[in-house]
Amino acid sequence: MSNLSSPVESPALPHRSSTLRTVSTGLERRASLSDDEAIPGSDSNETTNLLLERLRAWKHMCGYLEDYVSVTAKVQKGMSKDFEKVLKTVNEPLREGHHFSQSVGGVSSFFENIRANTQGMINLYTDGERNLRTSVLPTLEKLHKDIKTKSKELQTGASKGAKAVEKARNLTQKHIELLGQQTAALDSAAGNKLETSHDPYIVRRGIIYRLNKQVIEENNNRQDIIAVQNNFQQFEAHILQTVQAAMEQLVVFMSGQSDRQKVMYTDILATLQRIPPEFEWVNFITRNDSTLVDPDAPPRSLSNITFPNQDHRTTQPLIQGTLQRKSRTLVKGFTSFFYVITHARYLHEFKDNDDLRRDPSPELSLYLPDSTIVSIDEVKHTFTIKGKDVSSNVVGNAFHTNTEFIFKAGSASDAKEWLNVIKEAAHAPIATTTAASNVTSPVTSPASPAASTTPSHPPAYGEKESASQSPVSPPAVTRTNTTTTTGSNVAEKVPSEKTAEKDAVKS
Structure with a gap:
């Protein structure tokens, strides 16, 4: 027998699409499935x-x-x-x-x-x-x-x-x-x-x-x-x-x-x-104008400055000027200094009368009520005072030993004027001293009431005058050295012999 064909045609097998090439991203991609195998080996996931x-x-x-x-x-x-x-x-x-x-x-x-x-x-x-x-x-x-x-x-x-x-x-x-x-x-x-x-x-x-x-x-x-x-x-x-x-x-x-x-x-x-x-600076100086220094204001002048008690009478000297003092060593002789007698009854010695270059601290200070006029030489215009230097400038002044100081004036009249002021400062209290008067006051007798009010002080120098003679009034002085003299003569009060002088003097 001849081979007979099947009355029914074999159905067309499902066709798996061939390998795909997509362009969605511009890149070639291979499909994950293959047409050659019934069961692909790749994972579907x-x-x-x-x-x-x-x-x-x-x-x-x-x-x-x-x-x-x-x-x-x-x-x-x-x-x-x-x-x-x-x-x-x-x-x-x-x-x-x-x-x-x-x-x-x-x-x-x-x-x-x-x-x-x-x-x-x-x-x-x-x-x-x-x-x-x-x-x-x-x-x-x-x-x-x-x-x-x-x-x-x-x-x-x-x-x-x-x-x-x-x-x-x-x-x-x-x-x-x-x-x-x-x-x-x-x-x-x-x-x-x-x-x-x-x-x-x-x-x-x-x-x-x-x-x-x-x-x-x-x-x-x-x-x-x-x-x-x-x-x-x-x-x-x-x-x-x-x-x-x-x-x-x-x-x-x-x-x-x-x-x-x-x-x-x-x-x-x-x-x-x-x-x-x-x-800021302009505002600062405007707010503090009263405190800051005015650059346009003139500088301070000592001559325009005042202070309390500047012209009090006790600040004015009874007498002042230049005297010479003999050195304690024999080699130097006499040396000039500036001296002043104050209302406090001190005789102060200064190197000069300049208050600006150095502090005016006294080189020598004698308290006149505790001092004694030892001698007077009218010819040489000298006088000797024995007293204690109480200034703070001398080493050893804590003991204040009595020392004789020899002073020399420029003239006889100057010497007399200094002696009169020294004796008055040594005799009378400060209240009786009048620095403003330029003439001597009249002398009163010891029996007068004015004389009885003067306190009794031991004399600084023995006088020969009678007991009925009134004391000498203080001389008129200024800030500078004056030539004003008193009514009595200092030379007349000096004894002729030194022995009588020493007996009359009381410290």
Whole structure:
């Protein structure tokens, strides 16, 4: 018999598409399925897993940016607190601030400007933190959620299609294995009868049926994956655009903050530079005009200065002038000094009459009531006084030993005048001395009431005059050495013999 053809044509096997080359991204990609094998060796979840891994990469990228913005916001908050510390350094009023002008345009106004601009920087960083947390960070957080949602959708949809493909492949694989068993059994049976369900022909057609369903599931899953791949390009564009918008907001906030801070610092500098160099000084000397020294006022002059009791009568000398004193050593002889007898009844010796070059401290001081006129030489115009030097300039004056001092006047009249004043200062209290009169007062008798009021003092020099003769009135003196004489003659009071003189003198 001739070979008979099958009354039913073999159905067309499902055709798996040949290798695809897509241009959606401009790159050539090979399809994961092969046309040569009924059961491909590749995993149906391979593409899905790759796309899921890419979504995780985008998610982590977004998380990095969230952390960046979040930490930047924390830094902004920290900078705000740091600038609060900066503000505290100038928040207190200036010490001795009353020395600066309180008007606009001065140092005090400059520090007010520093405080205002520093407070502005505090507000600037506070606003920066708020803007980052309310504008930039929510945008990135929303994008992060979108990526998670996309990943979840891909994982759910792809797993469903992948499960259907795996199920179809398992059934096909089972029947392919069954076909191998039946064909081997038929060859070994040598014409023995087989069950209908084990007929290799039937098994082959069952494989074609199941392979067709497998290919349909594979192609459906493939179309889903292609749709996801094509959507990925748009989704990634959305991710990048969202990130760019968020970073643009970040840059706008930060650059604006930087510009505003720069303006504040520039304003601080401009405020300081606008202060004229002489502004504070002019205001200072205007406020303290009564305290500062007037440069146009003339300098002080000693001649114009007055002080209490400057012209009191006790400050005026009874007599003053130049005398010579014999040195205590025989080699030097007589030396000129300036002498003065005061109302305090002291005979003071000075090197000169200059009160400006050195402190006018007496070189020699004799208290006349405690001193004695030892001798008088009218020819040589000398007189000797024995007394104690009570000045503070002589070493050993703590003991104040009695010493004889020989003085020499320029003329006989000068010697008489000095002697009269010395005797009057030694006899009478200060109250009886009249320095303003230029003539002697009339002499009264001892029986008169005026004479009885004079206190009794031991005479400084023994006199030969009778007891009925009244004492000599004090001479009139001025600040300079005078030649005024008294009514009585000093020479007449000097005894002719030194022995009588010594007997009459009482210390």
